[in-house]
Amino acid sequence: xxxxxxxxxxxxxxxxxxxxxxxxxxxxxxxxxxxxxxxxxxxxxxxxxxxxxxxxxxxxxxxxxxxxxxxxxxxxxxxxxxxxxxxxxxxxxxxxxxxxxxxxxxxxxxxxxxxxxxxxxxxxxxxxxxxxxxxxxxxxxxxxxxxxxxxxxxxxxxxxxxxxxxxxxxxxxxxxxxxxxxx
Amino acid sequence: xxxxxxxxxxxxxxxxxxxxxxxxxxxxxxxxxxxxxxxxxxxxxxxxxxxxxxxxxxxxxxxxxxxxxxxxxxxxxxxxxxxxxxxxxxxxxxxxxxxxxxxxxxxxxxxxxxxxxxxxxxxxxxxxxxxxxxxxxxxxxxxxxxxxxxxxxxxxxxxxxxxxxxxxxxxxxxxxxxxxxxx
Numbered sequence: 001x002x003x004x005x006x007x008x009x010x011x012x013x014x015x016x017x018x019x020x021x022x023x024x025x026x027x028x029x030x031x032x033x034x035x036x037x038x039x040x041x042x043x044x045x046x047x048x049x050x051x052x053x054x055x056x057x058x059x060x061x062x063x064x065x066x067x068x069x070x071x072x073x074x075x076x077x078x079x080x081x082x083x084x085x086x087x088x089x090x091x092x093x094x095x096x097x098x099x100x101x102x103x104x105x106x107x108x109x110x111x112x113x114x115x116x117x118x119x120x121x122x123x124x125x126x127x128x129x130x131x132x133x134x135x136x137x138x139x140x141x142x143x144x145x146x147x148x149x150x151x152x153x154x155x156x157x158x159x160x161x162x163x164x165x166x167x168x169x170x171x172x173x174x175x176x177x178x179x180x181x182x183x
Numbered sequence: 184x185x186x187x188x189x190x191x192x193x194x195x196x197x198x199x200x201x202x203x204x205x206x207x208x209x210x211x212x213x214x215x216x217x218x219x220x221x222x223x224x225x226x227x228x229x230x231x232x233x234x235x236x237x238x239x240x241x242x243x244x245x246x247x248x249x250x251x252x253x254x255x256x257x258x259x260x261x262x263x264x265x266x267x268x269x270x271x272x273x274x275x276x277x278x279x280x281x282x283x284x285x286x287x288x289x290x291x292x293x294x295x296x297x298x299x300x301x302x303x304x305x306x307x308x309x310x311x312x313x314x315x316x317x318x319x320x321x322x323x324x325x326x327x328x329x330x331x332x333x334x335x336x337x338x339x340x341x342x343x344x345x346x347x348x349x350x351x352x353x354x355x356x357x358x359x360x361x362x363x364x365x366x
Binding site for chain 1: 203205209212218306307310330335339346348351353355357
């Protein structure tokens, strides 16, 4: 479907999603299957976690747009005990020159090892492209809506120089709760 | 990577590919894992299979570009006996008005039940988008190169009205044989 603004993309993303994710470990040809529930909730601009994240990155409160929290809970077929859970606070900071691109601030939450800042840009076809550089790797995520209630995500983990792709994963995310029914 | 023309896309595609494909059956949340080998070979414009396909669709031999054959062989985890194999001849017919878009003629090969004609268009980000309408469903495929030796494919099978997505699949395809070493 045609998503034309970052605001529209973020508003469509709010809700509870049932996710099926397949990981491809390219060097070994391994598959991984993950099922999870993802909750994406809008945050107020004056939420303490948002204010703290802005403060850490020297970003003015007025420069941000549509902050949100993600919480996920699921299990992988790689280990029967591998139930996992985590959450993040994410704050988009649109570029002044281009409202379709900007930085995405992310805190450590309670499952990540590092905070990160990614670069996002909405593509002409409505795909949200997010690139996050880490010390030794980079992550490239493409998220797009097929319908308002179905979105797809392709994530690549690359070597830092961008030439090697180590893992690729594909998620199908189906809305399981309309956003207005959420707490 | 930046693919700017259909010719470049098709030339990069020639070769042998080791494919990992994950299918997501959305209504039931099922996963399917498929491993296969895909051989894509260039065909001459005067190959009898190409001439026959052009004839069936009333297409002049001079209107086509870069015909090719695909052959695949693999197995699915859904059934231990589910080894499968098939092949197709495919003929791109570029639009006169736009060399980045056109029709893709496909024969029945020896595994498909129907011949088909799809519409393709190279997207600004280098993704090859192919939409094929069938009687009761439509198929949407997006294929893009991460590097010259790694390509990804997302395929959706939709209801004919385009509103429902029944299955989504994701393939990682790694080149296993340089094109000049192929027969």
